[in-house]
Amino acid sequence: MNQVLDLFRLDGKVAVVTGASSGLGAGFALALAQAGADVVLAARRVDRLRDTEKQVAETGRRALTVAADVSDPEQCEAVAEQAVAALGRIDILVNNAGVGTAIPALREPPGEFRRVIDVNLNGAYWAAQACARRMEPGSSIVNIASVLGLIKSYAPQAAYAASKAGLIGLTRDLSQQWSGRRGIRVNAIAPGYFASEMTAEIPEDQLLTFVRQTSTLGRLGVQHELDAAVVFLASPASSYITGTTLAVDGGMSGH
Ligand code: NAP
Numbered sequence: 001m002n003q004v005l006d007l008f009r010l011d012g013k014v015a016v017v018t019g020a021s022s023g024l025g026a027g028f029a030l031a032l033a034q035a036g037a038d039v040v041l042a043a044r045r046v047d048r049l050r051d052t053e054k055q056v057a058e059t060g061r062r063a064l065t066v067a068a069d070v071s072d073p074e075q076c077e078a079v080a081e082q083a084v085a086a087l088g089r090i091d092i093l094v095n096n097a098g099v100g101t102a103i104p105a106l107r108e109p110p111g112e113f114r115r116v117i118d119v120n121l122n123g124a125y126w127a128a129q130a131c132a133r134r135m136e137p138g139s140s141i142v143n144i145a146s147v148l149g150l151i152k153s154y155a156p157q158a159a160y161a162a163s164k165a166g167l168i169g170l171t172r173d174l175s176q177q178w179s180g181r182r183g184i185r186v187n188a189i190a191p192g193y194f195a196s197e198m199t200a201e202i203p204e205d206q207l208l209t210f211v212r213q214t215s216t217l218g219r220l221g222v223q224h225e226l227d228a229a230v231v232f233l234a235s236p237a238s239s240y241i242t243g244t245t246l247a248v249d250g251g252m253s254g255h
Contacts, residue, residue: 007237011036014087015234016079018070018127019097021048023196024144024226026055028094031227032234033061040083040090042068042127043097062087070097070123071115073130080130092234093131095124095167096144100198102155113159120163121170128174128186137183142233143171145188147249154210155202164190168245175243185242187233192249194221216251 015032019025021043029039033056041049041056041063049065056063064086068075083090098120103112128141148157149164168188175186193199193211199220212218229248232238247253 004237007239008231008235009036010092010231010235013037013091014040014083014089015092015094016040016042016083016090016127016131017094017096018042018068018079018123020052021045023198024191024194024223025094025096026052027223027227028096028230029063030055030059031224031231032092032094033059033063035231035235036061037092037234038062038064038087040064040066040079040087042066042070042079044069070127071118073126076123076126076130079127080134083131084134089136090131090134091136091139093127093135093139093141094144094230094234095127095141097123097127098144098163098198100157100201101159102157103159104156105158108158116159117163117166120160121166124167125170128170132174132178132182132184135182135184138236139184140234140238141174141184141186142230143167143186143188145171145190145245147190147192147247147252150190150245150247150253154214171245172243179242185233185238187238187241187243188245189226189229189233190245190247190249190253191226192221192247192252194223194226211250211252214252215249216254219250221248221250 020041146164171188178184
């Protein structure tokens with residue numbers, strides 16, 4: 001038996017993944033299932049969640065699809081309630097749901113700024129509250145922030161950058177409130193640039209040039225490089241880590 005690898009196993013645990021209908025979130029749900037967890041899949045597009053559900057089922061783990069808009073606290077509460085009703089517990093929350101935007105600040109309408117903060121920051125808080133109310137000691141929350149919460153963007157992204165910097169601050173505070181007292185660790189991941197529906201909106205040559213010029217590794221990240229970080233922070237392998245933000249960005253924020 002390989003004891004250190006056993007620390008990464010998630011057998012018998014239940015993970016909630018928001019934004020599991022596409023991109024990175026669908027990958028995280030599959031990775032958590034491969035590590036042994038049953039997974040609750042939350043997002044707005046149920047047809048796309050069903051695709052993720054099928055992939056999770058192929059690992060032999062259970063999957064539960066719940067339609068939810070994370071910007072609504074009551075819908076986050078319903079996700080947590082249904083997770084416990086169907087799968088018995090919540091050990092892991094991956095706050096991954098997010099929207100991107102790039103509008104020059106002098107032209108950005110209030111509604112657009114609010115929409116991004118509402119999903120990326122407020123939504124993560126509502127989901128964390130709903131899940132933490134039901135979590136036992138030993139649980140873990142992983143917030144998917146962004147390198148743009150740490151360093152400047154090449155595009156006008158006030159709302160996105162503010163939401164992700166806010167999520168890093170939220171991570172620090174929830175960690176200090178919940179880790180010692182309730183045994184719930186709270187950490188964040190700051191991804192660099194990965195292929196997804198969100199980054200598909202950026203012209204490819206522009207994106208590759210930017211990544212080549214600003215990151216040490218000079219390339220986009222690959223899904224499994226983030227999956228490993230999510231499983232690490234979700235699992236007992238990171239039991240002495242809380243309140244931190246792990247940059248998975250090819251060295252971009254280290255410049
Ligand atoms: P994506 O493919 O566009 O996925 C975004 C996910 O968020 C979708 O599943 C979407 O599902 C969900 N979502 C959006 N609004 C929602 C809402 N109101 N309620 C519930 N779910 C909602 O983009 P992605 O790149 O995988 O992004 C995933 C996360 O990684 C985001 O937080 C993003 O900011 C972060 N990130 C991505 C990169 C990158 O390079 N790709 C880099 C840094 C950080 P529905 O539309 O079905 O609701």
